[in-house]
Amino acid sequence: MKVADRMARLVASDPVFRKDNRTMLPRTELFKDTLKKAAHAWKRIVELRLTEEEANLLRLYMDQPGYVDLHWVRIPTILYSLYILIYNIEAIVKEQQKKWLPLAYKFQIIGFYAQTELGHGSNVQGLETTATFDPKTDEFVIHSPTLTSGKWWPGGLGKASTHAIVHARLITEGKDYGIHGFIVQLRSLEDHSPLPSVTLGDIGGKFGSGAYNSMDNGVLQFDHLHIPRDQMLMRLSQVTKEEKYVHSDVPKQLLYGTMVYVRQTIVADASKAVTCCLYCCKVQCYSKAVLNYKTQQSRLFPLLASAYAFRFVGEWLKWLYTDVTHKLEAKDFSTLQEAHACTAGLKAVTTFDAIEECQKLCGGHGYLNSSGLPELFAVYVPACTYEGDNVVLLLQIARFLMKTVSQLASGKQPVGTTAYMGNIQYLMQCKCGVTTAEDWLNPAAIKEVFEARALRMAVNCAHNISKAPSQEEGWYYAYEFKAF
Amino acid sequence: MKVADRMARLVASDPVFRKDNRTMLPRTELFKDTLKKAAHAWKRIVELRLTEEEANLLRLYMDQPGYVDLHWVRIPTILYSLYILIYNIEAIVKEQQKKWLPLAYKFQIIGFYAQTELGHGSNVQGLETTATFDPKTDEFVIHSPTLTSGKWWPGGLGKASTHAIVHARLITEGKDYGIHGFIVQLRSLEDHSPLPSVTLGDIGGKFGSGAYNSMDNGVLQFDHLHIPRDQMLMRLSQVTKEEKYVHSDVPKQLLYGTMVYVRQTIVADASKAVTCCLYCCKVQCYSKAVLNYKTQQSRLFPLLASAYAFRFVGEWLKWLYTDVTHKLEAKDFSTLQEAHACTAGLKAVTTFDAIEECQKLCGGHGYLNSSGLPELFAVYVPACTYEGDNVVLLLQIARFLMKTVSQLASGKQPVGTTAYMGNIQYLMQCKCGVTTAEDWLNPAAIKEVFEARALRMAVNCAHNISKAPSQEEGWYYAYEFKAF
Structure with missing residues (x-):
């Protein structure tokens, strides 16, 4: 049996993974159900010694958004794995890995990824949260200076997580060095209560029944929270004890x-x-x-x-x-x-x-x-x-x-995919060689038609833009062009 | 204060009409909440002696789909009002009105409108439910011959209603006369249980939280249910005791x-x-x-x-x-x-x-x-x-x-709205008189442009269709035309 079929059956035959009642559960029950499923899935993965491929398929068929999604991107590194991917596997320098990964592996800490803010979604450069270096204490001070700087949407933040990778503007010697990542503890490992200087919660119900309501997307505000200097993610750059901002050669x-x-x-x-x-x-x-x-x-x-x-x-x-x-x-x-x-x-x-x-x-x-x-x-x-x-x-x-x-x-x-544009002399003047319906069964004919059309549209569009009174107007025309 | 503002305030200031928890209520609670709101709204309409306009605005601002929507289309006729509208106010002949409307007015019966079937939505001519006249008992026999003939979607059917206007194929003397309406009792007026020969229920959760989940859309199957002949809606046509189908002059x-x-x-x-x-x-x-x-x-x-x-x-x-x-x-x-x-x-x-x-x-x-x-x-x-x-x-x-x-x-x-097409000679060849941006502030210029464009597109489309190999193909091209 194919691995996909085996994993589909594993999910379908296990009553803990039932989905038929999902749209009927009130949100609190749905969230508990998600926690139960996540724990059970992890237990099964360990018991059955599933490979990474099998575990990913199990998760795919379980098909319920939850806080562990961020961990499961790359088993078995689990925690911060998404972030590790972002910085290409070795993002967190060796010492940082030694400290955090074993804790994460045993679920002693649960992490998530805090980038988006209430006022800033896809626009990373607009983030407002600050991480100001204080050489007196050798610490960063994480702070949310405005309402719109509150972290907003991160999955896992609302209820589950204890730690986060927080994206904030790094400020040292009074200068803003732009967005960097920091490992920040948010909740007590004793009783899961928020630490002082941290205000957080769930952002409430989302579109649909079931669906993403199983995820605890959250909101988070900092009031001058101090963290040790070495909790900055330091693969691409770091700050020295002497307040100096230093680029690595990565x-x-x-x-x-x-x-x-x-x-x-x-x-x-x-x-x-x-x-x-x-x-x-x-x-x-x-x-x-x-x-x-x-x-x-x-x-x-x-x-x-x-x-x-x-x-x-x-x-x-x-x-x-x-x-x-x-x-x-x-x-x-x-x-x-x-x-x-x-x-x-x-x-x-x-x-x-x-x-x-x-x-x-x-x-x-x-x-x-x-x-x-x-x-x-x-x-x-x-x-x-x-x-x-x-x-x-x-x-x-x-x-x-x-x-x-x-x-x-x-x-x-x-x-890559634009290599065909190099053939501009031919593509701008070629005529379609198709004369009968059967000719369309030749993939080369279809490919040429698409290439000629795409290139001619691109050239035409560039021409339109060059005629616009300003570049911004030009892009507006480019968008309008697309709409037709 | 404007009537709309007064009604908006009436709803906003009344805790029974609260909406903030609507997306959070489990479906059973949401349905109870809708019943409570409907009863309360009716009570307020009576207490405050609201006009029809005011009552309609109250319902608009209450903004929660419910079984009473079908009644409220035209207060104070209440029950079957939608149907009455369909047959233009006097649909149900006088004797029928005398019998049913007082019961409806006092909420002693609650009605809804049963047209769509599991296999037939917008296609009324495809409905399969039959109403066969039996001259021996002077009754119609209402029956669902197939799974797809089950009534499906009607609001109010799932839980609330006692009676329905059922749309069924009228059959008398072995001949099918097409779709007609019948008043049919479905539930006991004593204990609200379904009558024998009637199987019904709610069709379950719908898209979204809150939203249409407050409505008890239902399913309904008949197993040879007998109803008196005079429960046929008889404004447009009727069936005599002698099995004859007779058109009225309406x-x-x-x-x-x-x-x-x-x-x-x-x-x-x-x-x-x-x-x-x-x-x-x-x-x-x-x-x-x-x-x-x-x-x-x-x-x-x-x-x-x-x-x-x-x-x-x-x-x-x-x-x-x-x-x-x-x-x-x-x-x-x-x-x-x-x-x-x-x-x-x-x-x-x-x-x-x-x-x-x-x-x-x-x-x-x-x-x-x-x-x-x-x-x-x-x-x-x-x-x-x-x-x-x-x-x-x-x-x-x-x-x-x-x-x-x-x-x-x-x-x-x-x-009517197509009168402009009579001006075809001019519109097919006219040139737009607009030369400056200000000219567009003249509504007549805009109107002429729209008329010329619409007519030219229609004429062009008619031309395209006339070239198509068959009419069906032609309509397909017409649709494609629209998509561009």
Whole structure:
């Protein structure tokens, strides 16, 4: 039996993992249910000595957002694993690892990742929380100077966690060095109560029944909390006892690797969601009848095609992540920008509203919790927002494409997925060789058509932008162009 | 103080009408809360001797879907009022009114409207429930011959109601006369238990927290339930003791009047929803900062403009309904088709996904129940489906426009909102007179541009369809055309 089937059965046959009552549980019960499932899953993983692949599949089929999601990205390092990924496995320097990882491994401390603030979501550069170095005590003072600087949304913060990686503006010798990470204890390890100088709580109910209500997303304010200097994450840079800010020789570009990773997982999920939706549509007795209508087909079949495309592109992104990681380790940054634009664009394109369309295609049935679509929708719709608002990401990729087009004239060869743009002489004037329906079965013909169309649109768009009175106006036109 | 302000304050100041805990209540508690609110609202309406306008506003601000919604469409006739509207006030013939309305008025019976079936939503002609006349007992036998014929979705059916207007295929002398309405008792007036031959229940949780979960949408199956012959609704036609099916002289077109009415209320609601959304967006501290971005403006401002447009068109539709009603009473059907197409189109156009777009524009905040947007979305999104799936409605209006275009050649003058099409000679060749930005402040210039554009698109579309190999293919192209 395939490993995926084995893990699916393991989840389906275990009453602790039941899902049928999930949309009916009041939030408190739902949260307790999530804690019980997380503990039980961990117990099973240990008892059955599951591999990392098996454990990830178990979590996938358990399919309930919870505070442990942040730990499970990379078993067995567990705690802070997401962060470790961000800084490419060895983010936390050796001494820091020695101190924190064993505690984390035994669940003696539970960590989460505190970046977003009430007034600042995707805009990391706008974060307001400060970490001011005090040479007298050799400590950082973590502080929330405004209402909008309160950490807002982090999963695990509301109830479960004891420690956090807090992102804050590092200030030393009166100078602001921008956003850095700090390990901060928030709750007592004795009775789980918040430490003095820390105010925190759950931010309340979220969209849908079940869905993300199983997660304890939280709010957090600091009132001059002191932490030892060595709790700064020091792989990329550090502050000395003498207040000096010192860069390490590790290149900053390493930070981008993780975005590729996280967005790759979102794209993979997108294929799952579309597939589930289509399955729901198909088995609904209602839709069986209406599937014969051309209007229904014209809405459903493109989504089905997308489900396949997302599945394949998800697999390809795994390869891209491995490729980028290897190149970064060798300090080769030549494809990084293209890979980054690529994942940004794919994340935005794959998280548009297929589930809602499927819901509507099911008529009233898609609105009932028993169809599974409402919960799927509620879990999936924030993907349009987290890890970068889709419109912002589309503008990023637009900017990258415009830059690539402008560099073609200078002879700079585009790389990766944009390599085809190097063929500009041919693609701008070629005529489609397709004459019969069968010709479309030739993948090379389809590929050429897409390349010619994409390049001509990009060149046309660059032309439009160059005519705009200002660059900002130009980007606005670029966006309008996309809408057509 | 304006009547709307007075009613808003009445609701806001009464603790029974509190809404802040609505998304947190488990479904059973939420349903009890709805019963309590409905009873309390009725008590206040009687105590304060509220007018129909005031009572409607009270219900609007109470803003919680419940079984009484069907009664409250037209106070004080209360029960079956929706149905009465459908058949234009005097639907139920005098004797029937004498028997049922007093019982309904005193809440001694509680009724609802049972049309949709598990396998048949908007497609009324596909309903399968049968009402077979048995001359031996002078009764109709109501029966659900298949699983898909079970009544599915009617609000009030799950828990509250004792009686229903059931839509079923009338069969007499072995002949099927199509869909007719019947008054059917379902539950005991002694202990509220279902009658023998009746199986019913609630269809379970729905999309979102709070939202439509306050409504007891239900399922209902009949096993040869006998009802007296005079419980057929007999305004348009009746069955005699001798099994004969007899038409009255009341024109069938009366049925369309109500669609105009119901869709008019949906369009009015659409304006409310968009306004609420924009208000939410505006007051979010997050959005205050991001409102300065052109990309944010380009997504938000068209919605703001739509909110105004929907508000005005909602008012206009009230006039249209009055106008159609007067004409129907005078047996003038000349504008009925145009009015029907008009409301179908406006319903589809005004219920597209503005709320979801607003949610995304608020970033993460729009996903929190405390923003109000999730519940608003969950209450409003089914409007895309009920009272006609939007794509089906758009095809209806497309068909009407194509018919209107094809009749222009024969010199038939289009009426109402399509009257401008009569000006085809001018509009097909006119040039826009606008030369400066100020010229756009002249409403006549804007109107002419819209008329020219709409007519040219319609004529172009008719041309495309005429080239299609078959009519069905043609409509498919028409739909595709719309998508661009």
